[in-house]
Amino acid sequence: MDIQIVMQQVISGLAIGCIYGLIALGYSLIFNAVDVVNLAQGSFVMVGAFVYGASFVRSYGWPAFPAFAGLIIVMAVFGMVCEFFFYRPLRYAHVRTKLVALLALSMLLNNLALIIWGPYPMGLEGPFGTKVLSIKGATILYQNIYIIAITILLLILQFYIFFHTTLGKVLRAVAQDKDTASLMGIEANQAVSFTFAYSSILAGIAGMLIAPVFTIGTGLSQLGFMGFGACIIGSFTNVSGALIGGIILGLFEMFSASYISSLYKSAIVYLLIIAFLLMRPQGLLGKKEEVSGL
């Protein structure tokens, strides 16, 4: 067990964990706002990767920064459209109806992506290509450092928005109590719409960052379950819990693939998630609460 190899694995585990954390943040934002788990979050990640990688960079040949700006605008609009057509008509329905509808939305997006972008996975070169950084014999992809840096920046930005702006106050008020918030003159529907847009942006950025590591394909929507798992491990109600859960999951995945079995990689990761679900369903950072049915 070389220290260099372990270091490489820690960095790539951290990078993939940051991606899971970003997806998990999207889950926990929507969950706190409307009490529903957005089962289509994984498909949002996939749409982000396709829009950025397949359309903007590969087809239109835009450079990284305009493509990034375009991605944010597209994902914001996309999140609002999804909310308007698939969530809003059902907002008074039972949670289980919403879950089924969001699952259907995820299926719809996956199949639309197949129709629009075709079934063949595409490769994408990141802004740093395959350049590596060598520290004492350990080779680290610049892309991984880039992923970690962007995640930290996004977290700082989110902290600023949520705790130092009026918009953040509105979002937190709606998350706490929608009815009281609307009595205070807050447009709860708009706030929910904005939450969907924001978490869709997070998913889009996660898709953009992960595209060079994996290939762009509908398989990316499976990442949604990893984000969900990150929420379970961390906490559904706690923002830092989502990120910590993601990082734990990323590191665990990386190390179990190298030291236990790479064939059963995803089975082992899902077993960890299910074990957490059974042993500590409120997550590492969550408070113990009376949990009951739907």
Next chain:
Amino acid sequence: MFKKERNIALAIIFLILIITPIFDRAPYHIFVLNMVAINIILVMALNFILGFAGQVFLGTVGFYAIACYSTSLLTVNYGLSFWQAVPFTIIVTSILSLILGLPTLKLKGFYLALMSSGFIYIVLDILRNWKSFTGGVWGIMGIPRPFIGTTLVRSDLHFYFIAITITLCLAIFAVLIEDSKFGRAFKAVRDDQLSSEMLGINSHMTKVLAFVMCGIYTGFAGSLFASLQGFVSPEMYTFELNATYMCMLVVGGLGSVPGAVLGATVLTITTELLRFLREKYLTFYALLIIIVLIYMPGGIITYVYQIIGRLFSLKNKPSQKEEINVR
């Protein structure tokens, strides 16, 4: 409520399904009818947990795969006959549902959704990679057809009569359960867990019971499918297939046995008609689920009930019409 309409609807649908082969014996159509029978059982299984008990369960395909594989392994590797393998398969799936259901059904609903979808990936990983036991991606071949007396059921047509008989029995059993105290308990827990607990219903065990029923029904479907197809391979079981069953149930009518039967029948045939679209038919299914959920949450069975009510001039109080609205 709607008991008369429900029974008449079930009788009509099964009558049509049973007499269809008399007029149409094209081998492909008979195969589709067999699939209809199997899908009906699967959708009724999903109806127990999602329709009656109201828990979002996404793992039907995982259970189905395990049921198919256990029948295949028992018959091919251990030399059991089909009829001996069926009870063991059902024991396997019901114990599995007990193990998965006991801890997760205590928690909020979406935990079951996640657990069950993770479960599918675990099952598929094991089926693909445990080559010495499951045959890897090649699957298992040579699963025998059932014997009736001493004759082997070779033709799909005769197999269809076995399958539709089992389906009919299971449908009648589902209706009996719906009318029993267990059925009422399922629906009480679905509609309001807190109030049902105040009435002395053990909500956790009720949900587990619904889940075990789901496992038992899936066991039947898996056994039949393995024997019908003659081989199993992990490629058949996809997440999309799962969504198809969800769509059949939602379109037919959540929480209604004839709804499940009708949804499975109509959409299995539609899937065959839409074969020329390849995988794109799933787009259509996904849109269908959302449209049905928004505009007719009771599914198409509500309209069937209305038509039957008018044809047979059954009287229902207006207030009873609310009941099948599962929102």
